[in-house]
Amino acid sequence: MLTMQEIKSHYLFTEEEAETLRSLFPVAEANRGQMIEEFYDYLLGIPETATFLKDEQRLRRLKESHGAWFVNLFRGTYDNQYQKDLQRIGHVHVKIGLSAHFVNAAMQMVRRFSVGMIREHFTDSEERRKRTEAMEKLLDINLDIMTASYIEEELRKVFISRELESRLIRASERFTYGLNLILVLALVGVSLSVVGLFIWEIFHVFRGDVEKGIMSALGTLLILWMMIELMDNEIKTLKGGRFNILVFIGVVIVAIIREVLISTLRHDPLTTQLFLAGTLLILGIVYYLVSRSQLAAQK
Numbered sequence: 001m002l003t004m005q006e007i008k009s010h011y012l013f014t015e016e017e018a019e020t021l022r023s024l025f026p027v028a029e030a031n032r033g034q035m036i037e038e039f040y041d042y043l044l045g046i047p048e049t050a051t052f053l054k055d056e057q058r059l060r061r062l063k064e065s066h067g068a069w070f071v072n073l074f075r076g077t078y079d080n081q082y083q084k085d086l087q088r089i090g091h092v093h094v095k096i097g098l099s100a101h102f103v104n105a106a107m108q109m110v111r112r113f114s115v116g117m118i119r120e121h122f123t124d125s126e127e128r129r130k131r132t133e134a135m136e137k138l139l140d141i142n143l144d145i146m147t148a149s150y151i152e153e154e155l156r157k158v159f160i161s162r163e164l165e166s167r168l169i170r171a172s173e174r175f176t177y178g179l180n181l182i183l184v185l186a187l188v189g190v191s192l193s194v195v196g197l198f199i200w201e202i203f204h205v206f207r208g209d210v211e212k213g214i215m216s217a218l219g220t221l222l223i224l225w226m227m228i229e230l231m232d233n234e235i236k237t238l239k240g241g242r243f244n245i246l247v248f249i250g251v252v253i254v255a256i257i258r259e260v261l262i263s264t265l266r267h268d269p270l271t272t273q274l275f276l277a278g279t280l281l282i283l284g285i286v287y288y289l290v291s292r293s294q295l296a297a298q299k
Contacts, residue, residue: 024074
């Protein structure tokens, strides 16, 4: 299953466009009532969709839900949770038996309303173009994720074990997400311990052992930097980012640099120090090659 980050990259949806949509949030909030009124006038005018809207309580609940969905288009936050919410909407459509045709048709109505809203509030053609392009990309992403539920339903009809597989996959995803959360919490705990160690090393400086204290404190700062990089990478992963191998190569390089500092303080044999220097050189070359390959892949 594609992550939200991957889906956005396939649609060339950038963070700048997310910010552009975020700037439209007050406008969307002000037009929320009008959008819901026009949207449900449209749905009630189609016999096939009107059959789902006969119950007044359900109709009121759906209006609130669709109003929240419309406003969320312009919040500027499009992470894994946003993707899960869209998947849930798609599964509901499949569950009630709503044809994918009407989902596409209804999305086209939302698209026309949003384009009109932007035209009404922005007179500059370039500003309208930027906002319209960003909005249309996001609506395409929404439609992609929602209609994917219909494909899954077709696959369930073909594969007997599809339901079991889906449950196992969802359970595995939740388990992996939980492990990542535990890892982040563990990194926070270790980072706090490193801060305490740094304070202790500074205390050594004031006790008179200046050289050892400064070198040890510098090594501890390197460890703290490692923890920050690891936590930052894990947080990006939780938000749907890709696993970045460069971070871990960098962490190993920092660990070797710290070991070189400690080795110097211990006056280790020259062979040990040469071994560490050689290892550092090899890791530097690996880091350079990996970074070059990632840059080439992005182009």
